[in-house]
Amino acid sequence: MFTATNQMAGRVAAYEDLWRLTIANYHAGPGCTAFAIHQAWQTSGTLDWGTVSTRFTEPCRGVVPYVEQITR
Numbered sequence: 082m083f084t085a086t087n088q089m090a091g092r093v094a095a096y097e098d099l100w101r102l103t104i105a106n107y108h109a110g111p112g113c114t115a116f117a118i119h120q121a122w123q124t125s126g127t128l129d130w131g132t133v134s135t136r137f138t139e140p141c142r143g144v145v146p147y148v149e150q151i152t153r
Contacts, residue, residue, distance in 0.1 A: 085115070085122045094128040101130040101152055105137075105144045113141035 086093050094102070106114040120136035121128055134145045 085118050086128070093122075097152075098128065098130045098133075101148050102128075102133065104148050104151065105133075108147055109137070109141045109144035113137060113144065117141070 090099055102114060102118070116138060117133050117136040118128060121133040124136075125132050130148075134148070137145060
């Protein structure tokens with residue numbers, strides 16, 4: 082996240098959101114996750130899961146229900 086925000090990850094996202102993003106990164110890949118993070122930061126300035134999860138592109142969207150299912 083440092084490259085997207087120029088800040089430490091813990092300063093811009095909650096612990097729980099960082100875990101969700103880590104799981105998304107593992108499942109969908111760094112390209113999908115990095116794009117969603119950059120889009121969320123540029124458009125809203127926030128990096129919570131609710132915001133980032135809406136920024137995954139069509140080929141990557143399958144990660145959203147996966148992350149939500151295993152993090153309940």
